[in-house]
Structure formats: structure tokens, C-alpha cells
Amino acid sequence: MSSSKPLAILAILATLLLAGVVTLQALEWNFYQAEPSVWAPR
Amino acid sequence: MAKALKVFIVLLLVLGAAALGLEVMVFLKRQELKGRTQKLEQAVVDVGRNLTTAREPFIQGLPQSPDAEMLKVFRNDLEPSKTMDAPLNLVRSLAENRLVELNNTYTDLKQTRDDLATTRQELADTRRQLETARTEIARLEGVVREKDAEIAARRREIEELNGKVAGMEQELQAAKDTIAKAEEERQELKDRIVSLEQTLRAIDKSLDPSGAAQDVPRGLSGQVLVVYPEWNFVILNLGLGSKLAPNVEMLVHRGDDLVGKIRVTSVKEKIAIADIERDFEKMPIREGDHVLF
Numbered sequence: 362m363s364s365s366k367p368l369a370i371l372a373i374l375a376t377l378l379l380a381g382v383v384t385l386q387a388l389e390w391n392f393y394q395a396e397p398s399v400w401a402p403r
Numbered sequence: 404m405a406k407a408l409k410v411f412i413v414l415l416l417v418l419g420a421a422a423l424g425l426e427v428m429v430f431l432k433r434q435e436l437k438g439r440t441q442k443l444e445q446a447v448v449d450v451g452r453n454l455t456t457a458r459e460p461f462i463q464g465l466p467q468s469p470d471a472e473m474l475k476v477f478r479n480d481l482e483p484s485k486t487m488d489a490p491l492n493l494v495r496s497l498a499e500n501r502l503v504e505l506n507n508t509y510t511d512l513k514q515t516r517d518d519l520a521t522t523r524q525e526l527a528d529t530r531r532q533l534e535t536a537r538t539e540i541a542r543l544e545g546v547v548r549e550k551d552a553e554i555a556a557r558r559r560e561i562e563e564l565n566g567k568v569a570g571m572e573q574e575l576q577a578a579k580d581t582i583a584k585a586e587e588e589r590q591e592l593k594d595r596i597v598s599l600e601q602t603l604r605a606i607d608k609s610l611d612p613s614g615a616a617q618d619v620p621r622g623l624s625g626q627v628l629v630v631y632p633e634w635n636f637v638i639l640n641l642g643l644g645s646k647l648a649p650n651v652e653m654l655v656h657r658g659d660d661l662v663g664k665i666r667v668t669s670v671k672e673k674i675a676i677a678d679i680e681r682d683f684e685k686m687p688i689r690e691g692d693h694v695l696f
Contacts, residue, residue, distance in 0.1 A: 365405070371412045378419030385426040392433050 444474045447494055454497040462504075469493050619651050623696040627655065628674065630688050635679050637665060639694055642673040653677065653694045661685055662692055 448471045457464030469490030476486045625641035641647045647670050655662040663684035665677035679688060 368409050368412055371416050375412060375416035375419045378423050382422045382426045385430045389430050389433050
């Protein structure tokens with residue numbers, strides 16, 4: 362039990378990092394989609 | 404198994420941290436990327452508009468214009484022609500055409516400047532010639548004025564001379580009248596002379612009935628060939644060829660001395676016979692004495 366606790370903490374931390382990456386990409390996507398957009402109208 | 408999971412989680416953590424770092428960097432660049440893209444789009448649109456807009460009175464407008472919406476299409480797999488390449492190519496083509504027109508315009512401008520320089524040079528030459536011609540005209544006008552003044556003086560002289568000529572013509576006419584009168588008087592005198600000569604000849608005829616002496620030339624001279632004192636006549640070397648006539652009295656002289664007078668009684672071809680007038684005989688007539696009518 363004592364050896365799995367740091368591992369879990371690391372897993373949670375890695376998950377949070379990936380969530381941050383996804384969040385930032387979503388914000389960036391939304392920024393580029395906002396008018397005036399640099400992309401073609403869908 | 405747990406160890407492998409531990410390595411995987413650690414690796415996942417490291418990759419997540421790296422992805423987050425990179426994403427943060429890209430996220431911070433988002434405004435710059437979008438703004439740059441939009442400014443470039445607007446610049447391309449403005450350049451296309453400027454290239455197609457007419458500039459009166461020399462640059463004509465063009466119907467094509469880049470589509471601003473198509474500039475936003477980076478990739479369209481269904482219709483590749485409807486991407487930003489089309490308006491960019493259009494702007495490039497317009498720019499090249501305008502560049503060709505500009506080049507032609509510069510060429511024409513250079514030709515026009517050369518022509519203008521030539522024309523200005525010709526204009527300067529023409530102005531110099533004009534100035535020279537004006538100077539010459541001014542000089543000739545001065546000469547013309549001098550000539551006009553001279554002509555006026557000559558005309559006055561001609562008028563004066565005409566007046567003199569008129570006076571002289573009057574004098575000439577008066578002289579002609581005088582000459583005509585004198586001619587009439589001369590003709591009257593001539594007629595009177597003829598009349599008097601006729602009268603004189605009539606008197607001579609009355610004095611010399613034969614009238615032969617009239618035809619004998621005055622100054623007729625000859626010589627005594629033979630003297631017959633006992634018969635009271637002499638023979639002369641004058642005859643009909645000398646126009647001697649009978650009844651003509653001639654003087655006989657010897658040098659400057661008067662000898663006497665003879666009267667012709669008969670005239671032959673080359674000789675004549677004359678009686679000695681004893682009343683006028685100063686000395687005896689001898690052969691060789693000269694006779695004179």
C-alpha cells in the first residue's frame with residue numbers, strides 16, 4: 362500500500378497535466394474560431 | 404508489473420509536463436498568429452483593390468478583384484482552386500500586368516522626355532532664330548523708313564522738276580510759236596526773193612535779149628589763143644563744153660592788170676570767137692591773156 366500511493370499521486374498529476382493541455386488547446390481552438398476567423402466558414 | 408506501471412506513469416507525467424509547456428508557448432502566440440494572418444489578408448485585399456482600382460485619367464480599372472473570403476481558405480481538398488492560392492495568384496498576375504504597364508509607361512515617359520528635350524532644344528533654336536529675325540526686321544524697317552524718306556524727297560524733287568518742265572514746255576511752246584512766226588516771215592522773204600529774182604531775170608532778159616549770159620557760170624575763165632587785131636576779134640579756148648554763150652562780155656587781164664573787154668560772138672565745141680571792145684581796151688590784147696566772166 363505504501364508503494365502504490367506515490368504512484369497514484371504521479372498518475373493523478375499526469376492526468377491533471379494532460380487535462381491542462383486539452384483545456385489550453387480547446388481555448389486556442391475557440392480563439393481561432395471566433396470572428397474574424399482565420400479559417401474558412403464551415 | 405508494478406514497476407513497469409511506475410515507469411509508464413512517470414513517463415506519462417514527463418510527457419504531460421512537456422506537452423503542457425509547449426501548449427503554453429503556443430497559446431501565448433495565438434494572438435500574434437491570428438493578427439498577423441488577418442493583417443496579411445487585409446493587405447492582400449488592399450493591394451488587389453489598389454491594383455484594380457481606376458486612377459483617372461490614365462489608369463483604367465480592372466474587373467477582377469481578390470476574394471477576401473477565399474484568402475481565409477488555406478486548404479480545400481474538395482475544390483483546390485477555391486483556396487487562398489487563387490486570389491494570391493490573381494494579385495500576383497495583376498501586379499505583373501501593372502508592372503508591365505508601368506514599365507511601358509516609363510519607356511514612353513523616357514521617350515517623351517527625350518522628345519521634350521529635343522523639342523526644347525529646337526524651341527530654343529527657334530527662339531534664337533526668331534530673335535535674330537526680329538533684329539533683322541527692325542533693321543530692315545529702319546532701312547525702309549530711310550528709303551521712304553528718300554523716296555519722299557525724290558518725289559518732291561520730281562514735283563519741282565515737273566513744275567520746271569511745265570515752265571520750260573511753256574517756254575518751248577512760246578519759242579516754237581516764235582520760230583513758226585519767223586518761219587512764216589522767212590517764207591515770205593523767200594517768196595519775195597524769188598519774186599525779186601524773177602523780176603531781176605526779167606530785167607536781165609530785157610537788157611540781154613538773147614538771155615544767154617544767164618546760163619554762163621560766174622567766174623568762168625579762159626585764155627586767148629589767137630588775136631586778130633586787124634579783124635578786131637580773138638579766139639578763146641572756151642567752148643560749149645565750158646557753157647559759154649554768145650553776147651557774153653568778158654574781161655581780159657594779164658596777171659593783175661586789166662587789158663580790156665571782149666564780147667563773145669560765136670561759140671563752137673571747144674573754142675569761141677569774141678570781138679574786141681575798143682572802148683574798154685587799156686592795152687593791146689595778146690595771145691595768152693586770160694579772160695574772165
